[in-house]
Amino acid sequence: MKNTCTFFYVITFFLGFHMTLWSQIKMGDRPLVIDPHAIFEIESTQQGILLPRMSTLERDTAFRENLPNGLLIFNTDNDQFEVYLSKNQKWEPIKTTVPKFIVENQILTPTEDHIFDLDFLLDNTDHQELKLEGTVLHLEQGGSVDLGLLLKQTEPQQLQLHGTVLSLEEGGSVDLSPLFLSSSDNQKLSIDNEILTLERGGSVDLSSIYTIPEPQKIDQFQLVSNTISLSLSQDGESPHKISLNKINTDNQSLSLSQTTLSLSRGGSVDLNPFLDNQDQQNLIITAPNSNTLELEISNGNKVTLETNDQLVFSKKNSTTLSLTSQASVFHTLEAVTSNHSQNWEQDDFVFGSPQLENDPSTTTDNKRMFFDKSKAAFRAGIAQSDQWDEDQLGTYSIAMGRNTIASGFHATAFGLSTVSEAWYTTSMGVGTAAQSRAETVIGSYNSLYTPMGSTNQWEPLDRLFVIGNGTGSSTASRTDALVMLKNGDTTTQGIWTGPGFHIVSARDKKKKLKKLSLGMAVVKELIPYQYEYKEKAGKVQFGFIAEEIETILPNLVYESQGVKSLNYQGLIPVLVNAIIEQQKEIEKLKKEVYHPR
Incomplete structure (x- = not known):
């Protein structure tokens, strides 16, 4: 018997020593059959593994600092496994399904909550110039594409622009309206010699389409009502008519200095191109009445200009003639006063x-x-x-x-x-x-x-x-x-005063209801303070420090524009739980004192 016991002790010591050196553990079915590569193996066809289950609040309360990398739990709030990654200093969810992705602006985005930036996969430094030679498109650093196969040889066609639609003679059109601005760009045009220039930059050389006209004489100049009738010698055209309706609301004076005709409020016309400077004659101006002007050239005929009652001639002196309008700037029709020109779309x-x-x-x-x-x-x-x-x-x-x-x-x-x-x-x-x-x-x-x-x-x-x-x-x-x-x-940034404030708390407005487990253990960590606000000096307040509460109950602290605030309302359930726990302790002590066993 003694020998048998001694043998058993030796075998037990040997097995214990062997497991210490080559420790492998298996649980579940076939405990003696273990994979040689596994330090720990679980085998079962009827049972599974149940990890620690806790809410986010319980997790953050239990694990506050010095968390090990790879710590694994099951979050009951999110119904998903979570692992703590020390590299990211936060809990990361373990996805159990493959999400669907969309690609937009070089960003690959799953339909869930994660975003993967693919910018690091792109080489955005390859800026090359394109050059077109014939029908071959070349890259600056090599590579080319022959576009000849994409071209269809067609007969030359004319282009026509109707509004914002550009059309080909034999069919086909492009709407250019997206290229047009909704508002116009009002700029002044000026011409110097043969160069046409825009006020804010840009110019066109008109020399190829512009020729200096031959000097011409005015054969006829007559004003009838608000229309000037003007004919030029050698142009082979009927008299040109110029309407003065648009100046009927602008009281200005005309002045003639040498060959320049000027308006009193700005604007002038050089009449030199219309003069041949070969015929020196005297011009006699007479105004028999306010609606009639007579122009008489020595050795020539007399021209009579007549106006209506709204356009009045007046002769100030032998060299000055004024033309003024008596018309109103505004126009009244059926008790409605408006601008007289009635260009409702543009005025x-x-x-x-x-x-x-x-x-x-x-x-x-x-x-x-x-x-x-x-x-x-x-x-x-x-x-x-x-x-x-x-x-x-x-x-x-x-x-x-x-x-x-x-x-x-x-x-x-x-x-x-x-x-x-x-x-x-x-x-x-x-x-x-x-x-x-x-x-x-x-x-x-x-x-x-x-x-x-x-x-x-x-x-x-x-x-x-x-x-x-x-x-x-x-x-x-x-x-x-x-x-x-x-x-x-x-x-x-101030103190609100009022008879009371109410917070919505109806059951049908809430979800994921669960009894609160936080109580006295949390209350013991709270540190009340007495203080004054810097902006309201002299008024003593009682409360807590938001930064301290954030380490205990982070979901009660809110930050906006760099300033942290505290949801005091959220402390009430925790305090009530602490009182309930305390009351249970009191009741228990009462039983032990008054009803000892």
């Missing part, structure tokens, strides 16, 4: 200036009121620079006051130096700025920011309503009394 309106845009050479036009017909935009007040020029004029916009800017679509700006630069924005007060779609700003010098969406995009994290209480235009002087985001989140 702009301006009062206080001869033009819509600012003239930097003078300040007399700063105070003005105008309506831009092409953009249906209205301005009234004073603009001391380019605030109301074409580039700052939003379509269907209104700006009133001093130096106000409404450059956004359907934008409005009122007051002093207010700016509405995005779609459907409104700014009022002094120095306010509305920067995102449908944003309204009132008050004084609100803070500036960079919206997440473009000027015409609705972005939930951009501002919706702002009350500014700043004192100046510098960044440090711009502050806000209230900021409400498009998602409803609201931040104030």
Whole structure:
């Protein structure tokens, strides 16, 4: 018997020593059959592995610091496995399905929540020039494509442009409307010798199509009603007729200096091309009445010019003749007063200036009121620079006051130096700025920011309503009394006073209901403080520090514009749980004291 026991002890020691050196563990079916490559193996056809299950809050409470890389749990809030990666310093979900992907702007995006940036796979540094020789397209650094197979030999055809449609003679057309701007570009043309130049740059040499005409004489010059009849010698054409209707609302004087005919408010015509300078004669001007003008050339005939009652001649002296209009600038028809020309599609309106845009050479036009017909935009007040020029004029916009800017679509700006630069924005007060779609700003010098969406995009994290209480235009002087985001989140910089506030708490508005497990253990870590706000010195407050609560209950801390705030309402359930736990302890102690075993 003694020998048998000794043998058993030796075998046990040998097996224990062997397992220490070559430890392999197997659980489940066939425990003695283990794969030689496995340190731990589980085999079963009837059971599975159950990992630790916990909510996000329970996970963050249990694991706060020094988490091992590769720690694995099952998150009951998200119904998915999670692994802690120390490289990323966060829990990452383990995907069990292959997501579907879409590709847009070089970004491969699954239909779930992950985004993979493929930019590092692209070589964006290959900028090469293209060169076309005949029908062969060449790359600068080698490689070519013969486009001859893509070309179809056809007979020459004429191109015609009807509106914005470019058509071929034998069929086929292209609509060029996307290439046209919705608003016109009003620029002045000037010609010097044979070069035609645009006001803002660009010129065309007309020498190939322009020839200097031969000097011609005026054979006939007659004014009948509001039409000038003019014929030139040797042109072989019937008299040219020029309508003066458009000048019936402009009271200006004509003056003739040498060969230059000038208007009193600007604009002149050099008559030299019409003169042959070979016939020196005297011109005698007489005005028998206000509607008749007689021109008589020595050794020639007499020409009589007649006008209607709205166009009046007057002779100031032997060398000066004035032509004035008695017609009204406005026209009234059926009790409606409007511009007399009745060009409803194009006519702009301006009062206080001869033009819509600012003239930097003078300040007399700063105070003005105008309506831009092409953009249906209205301005009234004073603009001391380019605030109301074409580039700052939003379509269907209104700006009133001093130096106000409404450059956004359907934008409005009122007051002093207010700016509405995005779609459907409104700014009022002094120095306010509305920067995102449908944003309204009132008050004084609100803070500036960079919206997440473009000027015409609705972005939930951009501002919706702002009350500014700043004192100046510098960044440090711009502050806000209230900021409400498009998602409803609201931040104030003051103390709210009222009879009470209510928070929606109906069951049908909630999901994933679960009894709270946090209680006394969390409460023991809370540190209450007594303090004063810097902006409200002298008033003692009681509460907590948001940064400290964030390490214990991170879901109760909210950050906006760099300032952290605390949801005190969310502390109540934790405190109630702590009281319930404490009461249970009290009841237990009572039983032990009053009813000992």
